Each structure stands twice: as structure tokens, then as C-alpha cells.
Amino acid sequence: MNEAQAIALATSGDHGAYAWLVGKYKHMVHTACYRILRHREEAEEATQDSFVKAYQNLGSYQGGSKFSTWLFSIAYRTAISQLRKRRDGISTIDELSTGQEPSEAASATVEINDRTVALNKALGRLPAEDAAIVSFFYLEEMSVEEIVTVTGLGASNVKVKLHRSRKRLLEILQDELKEEAWTLIAD
Amino acid sequence: MDAHRRLKEDEADKALRELFVAAGRVEAPSSIDVRILQRIALAPKPITPEPELLPKWVWIAAAIAFCGLAAFLFATSPAATGPSYTDKLLQSVPEFSLERVFTSPWLMMTVLTIGVLMALDVFLARGRARFSLL
Numbered sequence: 001m002n003e004a005q006a007i008a009l010a011t012s013g014d015h016g017a018y019a020w021l022v023g024k025y026k027h028m029v030h031t032a033c034y035r036i037l038r039h040r041e042e043a044e045e046a047t048q049d050s051f052v053k054a055y056q057n058l059g060s061y062q063g064g065s066k067f068s069t070w071l072f073s074i075a076y077r078t079a080i081s082q083l084r085k086r087r088d089g090i091s092t093i094d095e096l097s098t099g100q101e102p103s104e105a106a107s108a109t110v111e112i113n114d115r116t117v118a119l120n121k122a123l124g125r126l127p128a129e130d131a132a133i134v135s136f137f138y139l140e141e142m143s144v145e146e147i148v149t150v151t152g153l154g155a156s157n158v159k160v161k162l163h164r165s166r167k168r169l170l171e172i173l174q175d176e177l178k179e180e181a182w183t184l185i186a187d
Numbered sequence: 188m189d190a191h192r193r194l195k196e197d198e199a200d201k202a203l204r205e206l207f208v209a210a211g212r213v214e215a216p217s218s219i220d221v222r223i224l225q226r227i228a229l230a231p232k233p234i235t236p237e238p239e240l241l242p243k244w245v246w247i248a249a250a251i252a253f254c255g256l257a258a259f260l261f262a263t264s265p266a267a268t269g270p271s272y273t274d275k276l277l278q279s280v281p282e283f284s285l286e287r288v289f290t291s292p293w294l295m296m297t298v299l300t301i302g303v304l305m306a307l308d309v310f311l312a313r314g315r316a317r318f319s320l321l
Contacts, residue, residue: 010233011233011235012232013232013233015224015227015228018224018227019220019224022219022220022223022224023220026215026219026220026223027212027213027214027215028212029215030212030213030214030215030219031212031213034213035213043213044215044216044219047215047219047223048219048222048223048226051223051227052223052226052227052230055227055230055233056230056231056233056234057233057234058233059233059234059235059236060234060236115206115209115210116209116210116211119206119207119210120210134203135207138200138203138204138206138207138208139207139208139210139212141204166196166199166200166203169203170199170203173206
């Protein structure tokens with residue numbers, strides 16, 4: 001089954017086809033919700049809500065943009081609305097910044113984990129919206145135009161947010177990792 | 188200077204992209220599929236919006252044309268002293284008595300037929316909605 005077939009079948013009410021789409025995009029949607037909400041249970045709830053909303057509105061998906069972009073825009077709005085309800089824009093101590101310390105892993109794994117923890121800490125210090133935007137750009141490899149479609153922000157606003165967030169991320173990573181490469185890039 | 192800055196930005200983008208990819212996505216719990224599908228099973232079937240009868244721009248053009256014509260008819264008159272186009276238009280409408288219209292059996296039948304057809308439409312729409320939920 002390909003994506004277009006799955007969308008067509010799911011639109012006609014085929015739950016199996018929609019399960020295929022959920023399986024394909026659940027981690028992407030969950031990551032986006034988690035970057036915004038920074039709380040596992042809330043991100044899970046937002047992920048579920050996003051997929052239910054997407055299912056109910058499948059008929060309005062015209063295929064003008066990628067399905068992932070359309071789905072991300074629903075997830076982004078759902079998570080932002082949940083965040084606004086919580087009224088906690090930037091949390092200082094949250095799950096993202098704590099991370100999990102490696103115990104007795106090989107040195108390579110420790111290094112990767114250190115970097116992951118450092119990245120999570122850095123993302124935790126950015127405003128929720130900005131953390132989601134940099135994640136869309138660097139992890140999901142979305143273009144600025146796609147981020148504009150997902151977030152509903154203006155292109156110049158997205159570019160400014162990306163520029164500021166990159167600068168901030170590099171500063172934090174430089175402090176956290178104390179690696180020469182990051183120092184050279186961040187300077 | 189700009190070229191140097193651009194190089195730095197490109198390096199930063201590359202390094203950050205590698206870092207994001209290495210860190211990967213935050214995995215959703217394995218049970219989330221089941222929970223989503225349970226909720227989907229209770230949700231109504233996706234609604235497919237009906238295609239538009241006419242594109243929006245046609246409606247807008249028709250409205251502008253109608254308003255323009257109305258404005259022209261009301262504003263202009265063939266001669267300064269003569270009757271306006273509107274007066275002429277009204278003069279061409281035959282006189283009729285409201286009393287005769289409202290007591291006409293044709294009008295009664297028309298109103299009754301409209302009522303029956305609208306009730307039938309509501310009944311059929313409800314039946315279709317119920318059928319689509321099954």
C-alpha cells in the first residue's frame with residue numbers, strides 16, 4: 001500500500017488504512033508534540049488528539065501539500081493550544097532538560113548520549129514554539145515554506161526564529177559539550 | 188566577511204542537522220496505535236466537503252455585475268426632466284392586488300408544495316446521515 005492509496009481508503013472509512021498512516025507518522029507527530037509540550041503524557045494525548053482530528057478532516061485534505069505537512073500543521077496547532085491551556089510557555093525544569101544519563105555503556109554510546117542530552121537541554125531552554133521550528137528544520141528537513149504552512153507564521157518570522165534559535169543552540173551546546181568543533185562553529 | 192559568515196552558517200546547519208539526526212525522534216509509546224484506533228472507531232466517518240457549485244470568483248463577479256447594473260438603473264435617467272430607467276421599469280410591471288395574490292389557490296398550492304418538499308429533504312438528509320454513521 002502506498003500513501004495515496006492509504007489516504008483514499010482511510011477517507012472512505014477504512015480503519016486499517018488509517019492504522020498504516022498512524023504507524024508511519026506516529027513518531028514524527030509525537031516528536032513535534034513533545035518538543036512543544038515537554039511532557040510525555042501531554043505529548044501522547046496531543047498525538048492522539050492530532051490523529052483523531054486528522055481522521056475526521058481527511059476529506060478536506062486536497063493533496064496540495066505533502067500529507068506529512070498537513071498532519072504536522074494539525075499536530076502543531078493541537079500542541080500549541082494544549083500548551084496555551086496549561087499557560088506554561090517556557091518551562092525551566094522539564095523532562096527534556098533532565099535526559100537520561102548513560103550507565104555503563106561503551107564510550108561511543110556515551111558520547112552520543114551526551115550529545116543527545118545536551119541537545120535536549122538546549123531545546124529545553126528555547127521557547128516551545130522555537131524548539132518545534134528548529135526540530136522541523138533540522139530533524140524533519142522541512143523547508144521554510146513548509147514550516148510557514150505548518151505554523152501559520154510569516155516566512156520572515158520563521159527565518160528570524162530559526163536564526164535566533166540556531167545561535168542560541170550553538171551557545172548552549174558550546175557550554176555543554178566543551179568540544180572544539182562547536183566552539184569554532186559558535187564563535 | 189559575508190562569505191565567511193555564510194560558511195559558518197552552513198557549517199552550523201550541517202553540524203546541527205547531524206546532531207538532530209543522531210538524537211533521533213522521541214518515540215511514541217507502542218500502545219498509542221491501539222488507543223488512536225479505539226478513538227477512531229467511535230468517531231464519525233471523515234466528512235468529504237461537497238464540491239462548490241460555482242467557483243468563488245464567479246459569485247463575486249456576478250454580485251459586482253448585479254450591483255453595477257442596479258446602481259446604473261437607479262442613478263441614470265435618459266433626460267434631466269424625463270422619467271428614470273427605474274420608473275420606466277416599474278411602469279412596465281403590471282399592477283396587481285396583494286389581496287388577490289394571497290387568496291389565490293395557486294399560491295396556496297405552491298407554498299404547500301414547497302413545505303412538503305422541504306420536509307422530505309430534511310427527512311432524507313437525516314436518513315443519509317444515520318446511514319453514513321453505520
